[in-house]
Amino acid sequence: MYSDNNLIYIFTILEAIEKINIYCSDFEDDEEFYSSNEQLNFNAVVNLLIAIGEENKKIETKIKDDYTFTWKDISKMRDKISHNYRGVSPYIVWDIVRNFLPEYKNILIDILPCIDNFDEVLDDAISSKFYTHLAYLKEVR
Secondary structure (H helix, E strand, O other): OEOOHHHHHHHHHHHHHHHHHHHHOOOOOHHHHHHHHHHHHHHHHHHHHHHHHHHHHHOOHHHHHHOOOOHHHHHHHHHHHHHOHHHOOHHHHHHHHHHHHHHHHHHHHHHHHHEOOHHHHHHHHHOOOOOOOOHHHHHHO
């Protein structure tokens, strides 16, 4: 079992992924995504990717050692976006959203039952205003 300190990080990442999926759902490709709504959706997704990268850094090393994934790339993505905002490619953001986040989400969901107090914390988390899109996690129990 892993420390329950990881729950808040993983819940925050999963909520950000769900919001990203909502913000991208109306678009067919990276150009439409980037140019729509005065870049509102694009900017929201970029900020959520920064949050994901930051929370990813806080997940304990033991989890990262036990689950094979490109954990460091997520943190590098955050650093690149944060420090090179003008150079953020809509194509790369779109690629991350469509091809990378689904696998990351699945790995995080697989980890949750292995975290101490997951069952006890879940109901409070999904009833809060911060994690409104995570009700599906009840099925993970």
